[in-house]
Amino acid sequence: MTATKADLHRFVGRYVGAADDAQDLLQETYAAAWFAMKRYDPARPFDVWLRAIALNKCRDWSRRRAVRRVVRGIMGLDAPEALTVDDDTPLMESTLDDRRRAQALQHALAELPDALKAPLLLAALKGRSHAQVADLLGITPKAVETRIARARKKLAEKLPSST
Structure with a gap:
């Protein structure tokens, strides 16, 4: 069973918590998979291999984000906007x-x-x-x-x- 784009997008979205970032990371995942296709081992399930690439992209994103927070001195980049009803x-x-x-x-x-x-x-x-x-x-x-x-x-x- 191969991973669908929607399934992988949900995984990445839950990991990073932001829809725009998730979409960017999903694109990076597919690009990285394309370039790494020669290294893919057909004995392993494709969806597991693709999810591992996505997980690595998410980890890289988290590290970059942590560095930006330290450099900028900002700790609350994800503050939710006020909603009124x-x-x-x-x-x-x-x-x-x-x-x-x-x-x-x-x-x-x-x-x-x-x-x-x-x-x-x-x-x-x-x-x-x-x-x-x-x-x-x-x-x-x-x-x-x-x-x-x-x-x-x-x-x-x-x-x-x-x-």
């Missing part, structure tokens, strides 16, 4: 709350360290087994399990409870 639209309020929760999740995911973010996205959101994730990342399945647990704990700490 009229009082006479109760249905819109629930949609707005859902959107704010989704933005908070995207922001929290984007802030996770790469070592925790990649296993979480590959296993929990993409449905890969711990063994598949371990193979892709070059770590043990137990390390995958531990990193996913740590990522979930960090997300729970950063996200407001919905009670």
